[in-house]
Amino acid sequence: MQNMKCPKCNGFLKRVNVRVDGAKSSAISFQCANCDYFSFEKSSSAKVLAELQPLQIRQKIVKLSADRLGIYFNSNIVRSLDLKKGCELYLSVPDKKHIVIEVGK
Numbered sequence: 001m002q003n004m005k006c007p008k009c010n011g012f013l014k015r016v017n018v019r020v021d022g023a024k025s026s027a028i029s030f031q032c033a034n035c036d037y038f039s040f041e042k043s044s045s046a047k048v049l050a051e052l053q054p055l056q057i058r059q060k061i062v063k064l065s066a067d068r069l070g071i072y073f074n075s076n077i078v079r080s081l082d083l084k085k086g087c088e089l090y091l092s093v094p095d096k097k098h099i100v101i102e103v104g105k
Contacts (some may be wrong), residue, residue, distance in 0.1 A: 006035060012033070014033060016029045020048050027047075059072070088101065088104030
C-alpha cells in the first residue's frame with residue numbers, strides 16, 4: 001500500500017494511526033495532505049469497532065396508564081438515530097433480560 005494516490009486530487013495518501021477513546025487498538029487511516037479526503041482500512045477499523053462498548057444509558061420506566069408502561073428516549077439517542085414523532089420501531093425480546101429495538105425504514 002505504498003504511494004497510494006488520492007482519488008479526489010491525485011495527491012499522495014499518508015498512513016496515520018488513529019486512536020479512538022474506549023478502544024485499545026488504533027485504526028489505520030489514509031489521509032490526503034492536499035485535500036480533505038481520508039479513508040480507513042477495513043480490518044483495523046472493524047477491530048476498533050468490535051472493542052468499543054455500546055452506548056448505555058440508565059433509564060426509569062414510567063407509568064402511562066393503568067396497564068401500560070413506557071420509557072423516554074434521551075435527546076442524544078433521538079438525535080443520533082434521527083427519531084421523529086410517528087417513527088415506527090420494531091421490538092423483539094430475545095430473552096428475559098434484553099429488549100432489541102430496531103428503527104423502521
